[in-house]
Amino acid sequence: MKITAIRFAKLKVPLVTPFKTALREVSFIEDLVVIIETDKGEIGYGAAASTPVITGDTHQSILSVIKQFIAPKLLGMEIENLNQICQLIQSSVVANYSAKAALELAVYDLWGKLYQAPLYKLLGGGSKTLRTDITISVDNIDKMLSDCALAVSQGFDILKVKIGNDLQQDIERVKAIYQGFGQQTQIRLDVNQGWDAKQTVFALQKLESHNVELELVEQPVKSDDFKGLKYITERVNTPIMADESAFSPKQVIQLLEQNAVDIINIKVMKTGGLSRAIEIANITAQYQAQCMIGCMLEGSIAVAGAAHLASAKAQQISKIDLDGPALGQYDPVQGGVEFNGPAITLSDGPGLGIKSIDTLQPINDGVWPL
Ligand SMILES: C[C@H](N)C(=O)N[C@H](CCC(=O)O)C(=O)O
């Protein structure tokens, strides 16, 4: 099965409630969809989110880097040579991880179609069902409490609470949420780089002294502040997780060698797809560190790839933050992974299992080669 062409489209889904973090605020999931065509008539789906404040990638940059640097190398490649294709994708250009992720996802989808098996089975097998947390956007306390109440009524039992835009308010937000929901739910915090190391130690010691028990705190400080992460990890009991600090296998080795964090958050938009996400999961196993599989604010095509990986690598990936599709008002993708509140159900269709996608907007001149 040979690659013959690549097409591009956009997919836009309105959110139930605006998504607000210390880094950005958005009201839609917007994915660039990559469709790889083959000589056997099979097509593979991949997608990338634009998260410029985290990855530096925009839809425009993703599109042009694929057309200019990566796609020319893929034409005519045999899908059975999966590792060789992934190596080509990874080495064709530095960084640009979201572009690489979209392409790798489509190639892995085709690999499953070639062998007529769902991806999680080809990756080693695992459970068809997973459970995700849900993100509570940073906002005033009343809005955050009502978002928590809605999430709990929908069956979520792990809340990923976004904070990081005001230290004192953040402490009050977390105390109020813990008081209201700490008995029924596990609470994880994501600061999205909003504090510095000393502020983090101050806030977490304060929360610990109020008996607030947190499952973990994600990326409290700037992404390049490995020393700050280590400073925090040495001084608090709450487990610390790297997100924006952990893109590459090398960064993960550095973080774990330095005992800078307890947990690694793997996201395909940071690793450049599944091949390096698998590498990172294997590295964390060597260090007996836990990992989470996470997502950007992205729809169910890309998150499906992460879900298949989470199933197959369940021994390493003990925490799941794959709530992107659940934050949208609807899921335009049929036949792939099903996202229903906290429940994620993998399909046994080949590859990612996607049958069709509604409301795809083709991009003008969005075919390569033209
Ligand atoms: C959507 C997911 N639960 C999440 O919170 N991801 C963020 C980044 C998302 C974005 O800004 O698109 C994270 O873990 O930092």
Ligand SMILES: [Mg+2]
């Ligand atoms: Mg995060």
